[in-house]
Amino acid sequence: MQQRNDGVRRSVGRDRLLATARRLFTRHGASNVGINDVTAAAGVARMTLYNNFPSKEALTAAVYEEMACATLQGLREMDASNLSEEERILAIFDHFDRSEHEADYRGCPFIHASLQAADASGPVYAIVHSYKHDLREHIFQVLDETRRNRAEVADQILLLLDGAVTEAYLKGVADPTTAAKHAAATLLRST
């Protein structure tokens, strides 16, 4: 055996599958990527997938579960420094803006994933819903607790974030991140 199974499920094949699937899924969408594509790109046998995951849907869920966790963790580790409320909010936009400039960007990977499924009954939708909820909660926590309409401003910031990542793909807006940041700053100052 390649690596000791220390309680948590762990193997070289599993990690390579997750990393490869994440890359392919975010680029083309999970439903446009076959298991043969994933296993071939990961340099792994097809049976390795089914030895680590019961189905493609389970692999997909694991991929987005991990992505959601990593994204939220990255956001939480960001604003430990001494920034103002506005600076911390604007930094969130910049954080997402970084990935928007790479080739084959398809907007928010979670929106992408949830819209590829045939309906909202699968596990992926639940993960995405939870992610968006947690993201809104994070924004809420970043906002000053003394603020009036703290809840609604958190909602509005999330709407701007969703719009910015979406238009970064659809290009109906020339510079969505800048527009969204200016909008956010205006909302923060005038609410």
Place this chain on the structure above:
Amino acid sequence: MQQRNDGVRRSVGRDRLLATARRLFTRHGASNVGINDVTAAAGVARMTLYNNFPSKEALTAAVYEEMACATLQGLREMDASNLSEEERILAIFDHFDRSEHEADYRGCPFIHASLQAADASGPVYAIVHSYKHDLREHIFQVLDETRRNRAEVADQILLLLDGAVTEAYLKGVADPTTAAKHAAATLLRST
């Protein structure tokens, strides 16, 4: 022949296919609906589809082309009355909000369609890109021409619209339309 071909392509089967495909595509996504589903739901033979469209991709493109045209036309016919700038903008949010409450709502059908394709090279992406561009242009025209930052406010309104329709599906925000309208009103007043 059912109906005279008066220059423009037109037939009973074609119209029924377009209407049925539009309904099924917006509910489940074009790539999750087979041509057998479309033809069966339209009460039409499969060959009728291929007699009117060269491929499923062409049917899909025709569906979204028509939808984009109808949606923009509906918006243009809306604000002929004597409303203020703010009222006209907020009416756009209400206009999209109407469809958000029906069952199986999947957010903006155009975003939905563009994210289902494997990449942005197909004809559907071009249609969606054009639609978003035209929608932004319409918003721009609705805004007072005397307004400072008229262009950027148009961008920001579109971002809020995209965010609202998206969160109406993902439900990370409880009442996205209300939050978006308040944000839009704030931006209109303070810019």
Place this chain on the structure above:
DNA sequence: CGTTTTAGGTAGACCGGTATATCTACTTTA
């Protein structure tokens, strides 16, 4: 220390289902 055990991985054939698309012969109707 050397042997055996065993988990994890490999390669590829294979299955059933479904997708788009084509072909053909027949029917309807302006």
Place this chain on the structure above:
DNA sequence: TAAAGTAGATATACCGGTCTACCTAAAACG
């Protein structure tokens, strides 16, 4: 009469998933 539509068999391709036989190397053990 000729265009438009019908019904269904069919071709072709891919997809998720299973099965088998084999390989490899770390770990368990006498």
